[in-house]
Amino acid sequence: MTPSQESTRDGAAPPVSPPAYTLWQLVLYFIRLGALGFGGPVALAGYMRRDLVEGRAWITDGDYKEGLALAQLAPGPLAAQLAIYLGYVHYRILGATLVGIAFVLPxxxxxxxxxxxxxxxxxxxxxxxxxxxxxxxxIGIIAISGYKLTVKSVGKDKLLWAIYLVLAAVTVITESEIAWLFLAAGLLAWFRRAPPRWLKSGHLSALVAVSVPTGVTLGTLDWPLLSRIGLFFAKAGAFVFGSGLAIVPFLYGGVVTDFHWLDDKQFVDAVAVAMITPGPVVITVGFIGYLVAGLPGACVAALATFLPCYLFTIIPAPYFKKYGKLPGILAFVDGVTAAAVGAIAGAVIVIARRTIVDVPTLLLAVATVLLLLRFKKLSEPMVVLGAAVIGLAVFPLLN
Structure with a gap:
């Protein structure tokens, strides 16, 4: 029996065996994954399991599952949070910090x-x-991703479907994201499924009412440009649940509708850049920040977006085993996830009606959906590369 398998007679935690790898080996692995890992958050999480659990045996299956559960529970990009947690497993805050930087920088x-x-x-x-x-x-990729997220996240739950449809409709009508609605959705699911003992009649409406002016105030502060960029992207990193694509409708509402930093075409181009580059999809915030305020804007946007997910990973990590499966927490996450997926569905309609400008673009979007549905293993970067080639051939003929 190894030291890690032994338990003390008084019930204390077993001693932790030394890791089978150095911190720098792990950092180099995540630099490589950040530079070559295509396919979005699900694929990136799969690569981590394949390489670190099954291949190198650096991370145990239990540690991996805990990290994946925490990444799904907390707001922020799933793949980046999982990477940060795996860095935390043996090397704590230093490991989490260096791994997070290594994964995002490429x-x-x-x-x-x-x-x-x-x-x-x-x-x-x-x-x-x-x-x-x-x-x-x-547009086709976001549409099919929204469909998959809906099937996996909403299921047959009537409450989640109601939240989903409301957020989809609000997104289409207002053409923006309202952060407090995500919180309200989480609270509604929590109070409906696993109400806390202190909940009294009328408390839910009071909490929602308090949340309304908070989101409005944050969106109207007259700070210098970099401060506004930092505040907006920090809010995006702190309130967006789900995969990297879940941040798209939130960014659209702020970047295009509220602040008018980019127009519709520039925003879709920013999402396209995220699709054709490896690493986390949410890195599109760096491209957006660059278009708004150059290199300083890119740095501020990226730092502000990833800092919340970093904190949401390292702070609860020591306590996650004990509290992560509480019914109230799980219900809250289900509500927020349904709201996020509904916002994605609404954003597809909002962005598509500005991006699909002629028959070729319509055909490309439809073909993308059909290809991804038909060929399950077809990677998104390959689809985007094919679309780029078609664009090079068709655009000159139309212009």
Whole structure:
């Protein structure tokens, strides 16, 4: 029996065996994954299991499952949070910090370079042609992702369907995301499924009423540009649940509708950049920040987005085994997830009616949906690459 399998007679936790890898080996692994890992959060999480649990045996299956559960529970990008937790397992805060940076930096550098090229050469026909095709494919990718998220997250639960439909309708009507509605959805599911003992009649409406002016005030502060960028993207990182694509409707509401930092075409191009680069999809915030305020804007946007998910991982990590499966917490997450998926469905309609501008773009979007439904193992980057080639061929003929 190994030391890690033994237990003390007084019931204390068993001694922890030394890790089979160094911190720098783990950091180098995540640099490589951040530079070459395509396919979105589900694929990235699968790579981590394949390589770190089954291949190298650096992480136990139990530690991996705990990290995955925590990543699903907390707001923020799933793949980045899972990576941070795996860094925390044996090397605590230092490991979590270095792994998080290593995982995000490669794709951040790529989107900054693409942002520079977009700003300086965006007027060139070839770049317009590439994004003409890619933007249409992105609509199809978001649509199919929204469908999959709906099936997995909402299921047959009537309460979750009600939350989903309300958020979808609000997103379509207002063309923006209202952060307090996500919190309200979580509280509604919590109080409905696992009401706390202190809950009294009327408390729910009071809590929701208090939440309303908070979101409005945060959106109207007259701070310098970088401060506003930091505040907005920190809110995005703190309130968005689900996969990286869950942040898309939230960003659209702020970046395009509220602040008017980008127009519709630029925003869809930003999502397209995230699709054609490896690493977490949410790294599109770096591209958006660059378009708004150059390199400082990219750095502030990325830091503000990932800092909440970092904190939401390392702070509860020591207590997650004990409290992570409480009915109230699970119900709250289900409610917020249903709201996020509903917002994605609404955002597909909002963005599509501005991006699908002619028959070729319509055909590209539909073809993307059909291909992803038909070929389950087809990677999104391959679809985007094919759309870019089609754009290069078709755009010059139409313009």
């Amino acid at each position: 794709s951040f550098f790529m989107v900054v370079v693409l942002g520079w090229a977009y700003v300086h050469f965006g007027g060139l026909t070839w770049m317009q042609a590439v994004f003409y095709g890619v933007s249409a494919a992105v």
